[in-house]
Amino acid sequence: MLKTLLVKLLASSFHVTRFFDRIQESIFHQYVLQTLSGPPLMGYAERVGNTNSGRLSFKNPKKDKEGKKEEVNVEKLQKMKQETISAWTMRGLIQVIQGSGLYTISNALEDCVDDEGEQKDKEITNEWEAKAAAYRIFQNVARPGHKYIDEEDLLHFMKKEEVDNVLPLIEGATETGKIKKSSLRNWVVNVYNERKSLAHSLNDTKTAIEELNRILSGIVLLVIIIVWLLLMGFATTQVLVFLSSQLLLVAFMFGNTCKTLFEAIIFVFVMHPFDVGDRCVIDGVQMVVEEMNILTTVFLRYDNEKIFYPNSVLATKPISNFYRSPEMSDAVEFAIDVSTSAQNIVDLKAKIKAYLEGKSQHWRPTHSVQVKDIEDVNKMKMALYVNHTMNFQNFGEKSNRRSELVLELKRIFEELKIKYNLLPQEVHLRYVGSAPPTSTNA
Incomplete structure (x- = not known):
């Protein structure tokens, strides 16, 4: 029980520290996509009286096999701080990301209705679908014949406070107050890529915690066996000497492996210099983190060559992380x-x-x-x-x-007419052809 409690506390603290900001941002982006792809709320009274405003609906097949939708209060989530969020709430947010599709952005981005009159969900599974979704959103929000979306168009779909949060997300929208089709397309593609990276990171973190849990379970089981032998009186002097000799033998054989494992655990859960999807520079080579495990990390080089690094080796190297850097x-x-x-x-x-x-x-x-x-x-x-x-x-x-x-x-x-001219150069010419033929008198 103590081991399980410690692992749960470690997982909760790790998730809050490393992923809360990204999950908060990803859920808000998903809410924006769902809101702008749905029907407009034309009147101010409708916006005020709408009980679903500020709420994100999603399907969680892990918790409900009938496909019923659950909701997240996005307005409340935006006000939460990393220091005050509870472990139970964090667990629910992780389930939103994992339950609604690990590698996709769910919730309808397509105006289609099924036989029962409910709007179908359209998932984005690649960048092409993300671009198509951006096109459909632009057609849904922009006024006919316009080549941009302005603030007034957005106010038909969400409240003024939400519009003020949306405009800084899209390139050029804050300065001009207008959203171009190309800027919207780039933003939707970036949202999809970020959501996919976040899902990969959560999945790899879950795998690493499960591996750590199995390792600790083995250690706890060994301790329980030793304590049980002592309590039952089976652990005589000869037995203790035998166990000690075996432990020394195991330590001699696997001591370096245990040291490597301990260093890897410290690297993954304490240092944690990157997440899946981060662009890093290691030994002068620029790479993207593809997969992160307890013992190894998999990188993709610029030419998509996979490179496996032991985490114990990475712990001794300087690592440059572009994703966590400020404006460069x-x-x-x-x-x-x-x-x-x-x-x-x-x-x-x-x-x-x-x-x-x-x-x-x-x-x-x-x-x-x-x-x-x-x-x-x-x-x-x-x-x-x-x-x-x-x-x-x-x-x-x-x-x-x-x-x-x-x-x-x-x-x-x-x-x-700014130019650059070389200095005058001295040129030497020399004839290197064959000698001219000589004439002879008969």
């Missing part, structure tokens, strides 16, 4: 001719500033253009330091933003 910075280095006028450099800085401020959903306004060095009296090495509005977990998006920035720099160079 970037740098673009370039060189211009030393003859470039001071006015051109001032204009260059002004145009870079205008571009970054115009792309506020991608870049922070704080940036720096610095002259690093002058080489060979003809080349000024310069660098542009910028801050992204994201970390580099989504490395493809980061690369796209940087590529657009480099192309914009090229356009600015052409507009200001």
